[in-house]
Amino acid sequence: MQRRSFLAGTAALAASTLGASPLAFAQQNKLETKKVAIAVGGKNLFYYLPLTIAEKRGFFKDEGLDVEISDFAGGSQALKAAVGGSADVVSGAFEHTILLQAQHQMFREFVLQGRAPQIVLAISKKAMPNYKSIADLKGKKIGVTAPGSSTSIMASFVLAKAGLKPSDVAFIGVGAGAGAIAALQSGQIDALANLDPVMTKLERAGDIRVISDTRTLADTRSVFGGNMPAGCLYASESFITKNPNTTQALTNAMVRALKWLQGATGTQLIDTVPESYLLGDRALYLAAWEHVKEALSPDGLMPADGPGTALRTLQYDANVKGKPIDMSKTWTNDFVKKALATVKS
Known part of the structure; x- marks a missing residue:
């Protein structure tokens, strides 16, 4: 009887964890911190849709994370929250990592949400x-x-x-x-x-x-002259160094969200996002989604020419122009590569 009870419990656990990241349960006891504060500017936008999916579909929870998301009016304000210490991670534009380094503050992108800005x-x-x-x-x-x-x-x-x-x-x-x-x-x-x-x-x-x-890849390349990385999760170098397992867990959840979006139906999407995102018009929301769908990253990886495009784009900014920016310190694909090797959609 004890053996049957044990097997039944094991089966129930397996059923309850179906679809979760294979890394999740190995990591939950290794997370340096389970509570993570994420700042975002304009969470209702498609630009940040993978973040909402990871939250609403329970992917962060599957990784053992207790994520608190604070929504600001724009990405620059979300950035200020991270610099000021009230947020651990930002869901924001990749180019902010460059602007921050120009001010001698080291922040690094670790999972890409968008491969076109959609602006x-x-x-x-x-x-x-x-x-x-x-x-x-x-x-x-x-x-x-x-x-x-x-x-x-x-x-x-x-x-x-x-x-x-x-x-x-x-x-x-x-x-x-x-x-x-x-x-x-x-x-x-x-x-x-x-x-x-x-x-x-x-x-x-x-x-x-x-x-x-810049809602399509073709239009983005026309405007910027190359692939322009957009929304991403980024954090200070100190946070990533101190919390590699937590950073990996965040990446796992986001990659899983990106994979989910690749196969999601319009009905599934509507059923997942908050009603307020729809601006009172479900048909319009779905039409807009079809317009920007290719702008989202399918895998979370930074494109090879993306960082260079972002740096060229910011040359109009006196705070960046002529500054010695080490682009290798503004991004990493390491966490995404690990996630892609293990995470299931």
């Missing part, structure tokens, strides 16, 4: 009916998720290619949801750099004219 720069048809070229944006108000975030970086790069400086426009923080939509529709801003589903909603309403788009 769209568009003008308000109402505010700029006679728009002809990027030069027409001089002196205008451009809405971004938050000043200094990836949306303002993308817009600044597009401006720089046209001979304009960031100081030639006024960047206005409008967030990443309904606030951004309201700001454009009410005339508070003349143009907007934001992401889906916000931009698809405005596009379908006929409110905007897209002038630069």
Whole structure:
């Protein structure tokens, strides 16, 4: 009887852990810390969808992690949370690791969420009916998720290619949801750099004219001249060094989320994300998802030319231009390679 009870218990445990990462249960007793604070700027955006999937599908919990996610108006504010010590990890733009190193702060990307930025720069048809070229944006108000975030970086790069400086426009923080939509529709801003589903909603309403788009790999290469890494998980070098098993567990969960997204149906996606993400229109959300799906990384690996593209993009920034940046210290594929060798979708 004891033997049958033991076998029954073992079978029940196996059933309860079906689909979890094979590394998870070996790691739970080895995690340097189970509680991890993650800062993100605009969690409702597709840019950060893998993070939401890892959270809502229980992949972090399967790794033995107790993850607390704090959502900020933009990536630059999420970054400040990590620098200030209130967050351990940031779900944010890869280029922030470069900006931080330029300020002598060492942060490293360890799992990629997006292989294209998904950022769209568009003008308000109402505010700029006679728009002809990027030069027409001089002196205008451009809405971004938050000043200094990836949306303002993308817009600044597009401006720089046209001979304009960031100081030639006024960047206005409008967030990443309904606030951004309201700001454009009410005339508070003349143009907007934001992401889906916000931009698809405005596009379908006929409110905007897209002038630069990075939602597909082809468009991204056209804008940046190469593969441009986007959303990722990054942390300070000290956190990663002190917590390698915890960092691996985070990576396992994110890789599993990326794999899940590759095969997820629209219904599964809708059933997983919070209702607020849909902006009141499920059909529009799914249409936007189909538009940006290829922008998400299929495996979490940093593309070979990605870091170089990001560094070239930031050369317009006086804080980076001419600075001795060691790109090898801004990213690593080591944790993802281990995850890919063991994690099942």
